[in-house]
Amino acid sequence: MFSKSIFVLLATALLQALSAYAFDPSSNSNVAVYWGQNSGGTQTRLADYCSSNSVDIIIISFLYVFPDNLQVNFANACGGATTPDGTLRCDQIAEDIKTCQGQGKKVLLSMGGGVGTYGFTSDSQAEEFAETLWDLFGNGSISEDERPLGDAIVDGFDFDIENQNQVGYAALATSLRTYFAQDTSKTYYLSAAPQCPYPDASVGDLLANADIDFAFIQFYNNYCQLGPNFNFNTWEDYAENVSPNKNIKLFVGLAAAQRAASYGYVDAATVDTYLTDDILSNPNFGGISLWDASAGFSNVDEVSGQNYVQQMKAIVVGDGVATTSTISTSTTQTSTSSTSTTSSTSTTSSTSTTSTTSTTSTTSSTSTTSSTSTTSSTLTTSTTSITFTAPRYSKVTHVVTLYTTPPLQDGAYYTTGWVPQDGQYDNSKFNDGQWHE
Numbered sequence: 089m090f091s092k093s094i095f096v097l098l099a100t101a102l103l104q105a106l107s108a109y110a111f112d113p114s115s116n117s118n119v120a121v122y123w124g125q126n127s128g129g130t131q132t133r134l135a136d137y138c139s140s141n142s143v144d145i146i147i148i149s150f151l152y153v154f155p156d157n158l159q160v161n162f163a164n165a166c167g168g169a170t171t172p173d174g175t176l177r178c179d180q181i182a183e184d185i186k187t188c189q190g191q192g193k194k195v196l197l198s199m200g201g202g203v204g205t206y207g208f209t210s211d212s213q214a215e216e217f218a219e220t221l222w223d224l225f226g227n228g229s230i231s232e233d234e235r236p237l238g239d240a241i242v243d244g245f246d247f248d249i250e251n252q253n254q255v256g257y258a259a260l261a262t263s264l265r266t267y268f269a270q271d272t273s274k275t276y277y278l279s280a281a282p283q284c285p286y287p288d289a290s291v292g293d294l295l296a297n298a299d300i301d302f303a304f305i306q307f308y309n310n311y312c313q314l315g316p317n318f319n320f321n322t323w324e325d326y327a328e329n330v331s332p333n334k335n336i337k338l339f340v341g342l343a344a345a346q347r348a349a350s351y352g353y354v355d356a357a358t359v360d361t362y363l364t365d366d367i368l369s370n371p372n373f374g375g376i377s378l379w380d381a382s383a384g385f386s387n388v389d390e391v392s393g394q395n396y397v398q399q400m401k402a403i404v405v406g407d408g409v410a411t412t413s414t415i416s417t418s419t420t421q422t423s424t425s426s427t428s429t430t431s432s433t434s435t436t437s438s439t440s441t442t443s444t445t446s447t448t449s450t451t452s453s454t455s456t457t458s459s460t461s462t463t464s465s466t467l468t469t470s471t472t473s474i475t476f477t478a479p480r481y482s483k484v485t486h487v488v489t490l491y492t493t494p495p496l497q498d499g500a501y502y503t504t505g506w507v508p509q510d511g512q513y514d515n516s517k518f519n520d521g522q523w524h525e
């Protein structure tokens with residue numbers, strides 16, 4: 089019980105140490121989460137997720153009917169109101185997009201998805217649709233009440249095309265770039281979400297012919313998931329030799345919980361194993377993308393208290409997974425005792441003698457009372473070793489010694505065998521039974 093709470097404290101300290109990370113498009117330690125389809129069954133409003141330090145990019149999903157009868161769906165997060173054109177109107181999401189952007193997060197609108205009626209019949213139809221997208225979701229000129237997300241301006245578009253109709257997307261992407269160039273007040277991004285088999289049957293043409301910033305590659309529901317056939321190196325070859333954007337950032341796309349995929353979900357320790365130093369340091373590695381936010385935030389590791397999104401952030405920044413393997417727990421009991429003995433002895437004796445019949449009777453009674461009380465206090469010391477794997481450094485073992493009886497006191501805590509990095513786990517910060525940063 090007690091050691092569990094110290095794990096949580098350590099995890100909290102680890103997270104606080106991460107709070108300095110913010111979105112940087114050229115970083116290789118970004119975490120992107122899809123949000124909108126409630127794959128975890130626990131979806132709450134968008135702003136609840138982007139307030140997390142572990143999240144850099146949020147891909148809201150989906151714009152799933154286009155180019156005609158355009159429609160969006162965000163599961164339980166939007167319903168009721170519509171624009172004059174009959175598209176859902178999502179004022180709370182609009183508000184939250186601005187909140188997220190204010191926190192330095194990038195919000196992309198994802199087009200497509202596994203279910204939907206979408207696609208183009210020609211490049212020119214797709215090019216025309218670029219203007220519609222720009223007007224409805226970008227910084228175009230259209231009245232606000234016609235925009236599904238009100239006055240919120242997304243940071244770009246994601247192509248999660250899954251219906252194997254590849255027509256027009258490269259043309260659409262190229263055309264969108266011309267609109268992006270009209271607004272120099274901020275940077276817009278384009279991304280695609282291929283399945284891991286290369287080339288992708290739906291966005292392969294787009295990835296080979298357009299300037300795409302991020303590829304959120306789905307390494308689940310496929311043979312090439314994290315396992316013996318993990319094919320990230322194929323995608324590295326694509327980035328170096330095929331992509332028109334040689335700086336494209338490849339994200340390892342993962343199911344954020346068992347229930348978020350048909351198959352291919354792997355736990356954080358497994359992710360840590362597959363994301364080798366070579367991958368983490370590859371110039372085209374961008375980070376990890378997750379399907380989806382609700383699944384990842386509700387997938388909490390019982391021991392460390394970290395959710396899957398936090399664990400992924402720790403992996404991409406090089407801290408590894410705070411695996412809490414208990415290498416050894418030894419318990420030492422030290423007893424101190426004091427003994428006091430009180431003893432009292434009383435003896436009464438009487439003798440009577442009469443002369444006629446010489447009778448002598450002697451009665452004698454002796455009573456001794458003795459009491460011994462012992463007070464003892466026992467100090468129980470429990471030593472637990474926690475291993476943090478840190479791919480970019482080395483495996484480190486954190487030995488925590490806890491005085492479990494009496495309850496934890498200030499300073500009743502020390503570590504050995506730990507090389508602090510960036511000031512983390514400074515013992516002096518542990519006071520009042522909690523960690524102070």
Ligand SMILES: *[C@@H]1O[C@H](CO)[C@@H](O)[C@H](O)[C@H]1NC(C)=O
Nearest residue numbers: 227228241270271272273274
């Ligand atoms: C939209 O574009 C206008 C210029 O037409 C610019 O002044 C403004 O900053 C842009 N707004 C945002 C939020 O990017």
